[in-house]
Amino acid sequence: MVVLIALIRAIPAVYSFFFPELTNPETERLAINKLSWMKSDKEAAHRQQKMEAPVLKSTLFNFDPNLIDADDWQRLGLSAKQAGVMARYKGKGGRYFKKEDLQKMYVISPEMYERLIPYISIGLGKDRQRQQLNPEYTAKNYPAQQKPLSIPLNTADTLQLMEVRGIGPAFARRICNYRQRLGGFYKKEQLLEIYGLDSLKYAEIKDQLSLDDLVLTTxxxxxxxxxxxxxxxxxxxxxxxxxxxxxxxxxxxxxxxxxxxxxxxxxxxxxxxxxxxxx
The missing domain is CATH 1.10.150 (DNA polymerase; domain 1)
Known part of the structure; x- marks a missing residue:
């Protein structure tokens, strides 16, 4: 009898050893909630850190993309690499004739374009552009131009040729080099013989050029x-x-x-x- 009573009293301890008590549901719920809050706090901290991360400082100003250089592009918010792409495009004779042309440049993101568009001013003029970039610059007072632009094709240097809308540094050099090889131009259509100067480019520039009375080299x-x-x-x-x-x-x-x-x-x-x- 004594042995039987001892076995009955030992049953709960043995059962508990082989079959541990299940976790309290309320305790489990609180633990899950705590983990969820910790995750939310971590994500919030990450978002805050991302928002507070330093960004490239930029200064927005009115500009003509045909006139500014790599340093100015960086001032507008482009990276040094992106600014280099823009400068090389300009150096090869690339031109922008309307604001939308800037969208064709792969380094200008849609977001960047939207930021810049209110400040883009094609044909701003070199003096006004310099005033935008340097407030201390004083524009020269030139007399008002009464006649349409007419650059002498046979005597103009590269800087004069670049005053023509549609002629950048590359085309200006090609025109001067070809003129030297020829001995001078006797008709404007000879410009079509220059590498890269197609009929569309010719139509754009021909009325801004004139044939002066230079005697051809024979x-x-x-x-x-x-x-x-x-x-x-x-x-x-x-x-x-x-x-x-x-x-x-x-x-x-x-x-x-x-x-x-x-x-x-x-x-x-x-x-x-x-x-x-x-x-």
């Missing part, structure tokens, strides 16, 4: 050597050799008609070359 075919002719864009090396050999075999050229006897020269080539040769 080459005397009766005394010219190979080196005198090799850089002319209208002649290839084989044609130059043919011109010189024909002269050696038949004597000096007297006129254009004699040049037509050189079989390798087409009528089109002779017509283009005529203003640049003498006898």
């Amino acid at each position: 080459i005397n075919l009766n005394t010219a050597l190979f080196d005198d002719l090799k850089n002319h864009p209208y002649l290839k090396y084989k044609q130059i050799n043919a011109i010189i050999q024909f002269r050696k075999q038949h004597g000096n050229y007297g006129n254009i008609a004699d040049l037509r006897k050189v079989a390798i020269l087409s009528a089109e080539t002779i017509e283009k070359l005529a203003p640049y040769i003498s006898f």
Whole structure:
């Protein structure tokens, strides 16, 4: 009997050992809520930290994207790398003709474009642009321009050519280099022979250019050597050799008609070359 009573009293302890009591539901709920609050607090702290993270300082001002440089783009909020892209585009002759053109630049995000658009002023003018960038700059008082822009094609330097709407540094250099090789332009349409200058670009710039009375540089075919002719864009090396050999075999050229006897020269080539040769 004593043994039986001892076994009955031991049953709860044994049961508890093999079958532990389940967690109190209320205690479990409170623990879950505490974990949830801790997670929420952590996320809130992360958001606050992100909001308080330092951002690139920018200064917004009225600007013409055709005139500003890399430093100015950085002042507007672009990174050094993005500003470099904008500067290289300008350096290669890239131009903006309306505000929307800025959207074509992949380094200008939609958000950045929306920030900048109220300040974009195409054709702002160099003096006004300089005043925006440097308040101490005093604009020069030029007399009002009465006539439309007319830049002399045969005597203008690169800076003068860049005053033409549609001509940037790259095209200005190409025009001057090609003019040097030719000996001068005798018609505006010769600009179409310049690399990268297509009919659309020509239509944009032609009315802003004029043909001055500069005398074209000519080459005397009766005394010219190979080196005198090799850089002319209208002649290839084989044609130059043919011109010189024909002269050696038949004597000096007297006129254009004699040049037509050189079989390798087409009528089109002779017509283009005529203003640049003498006898």
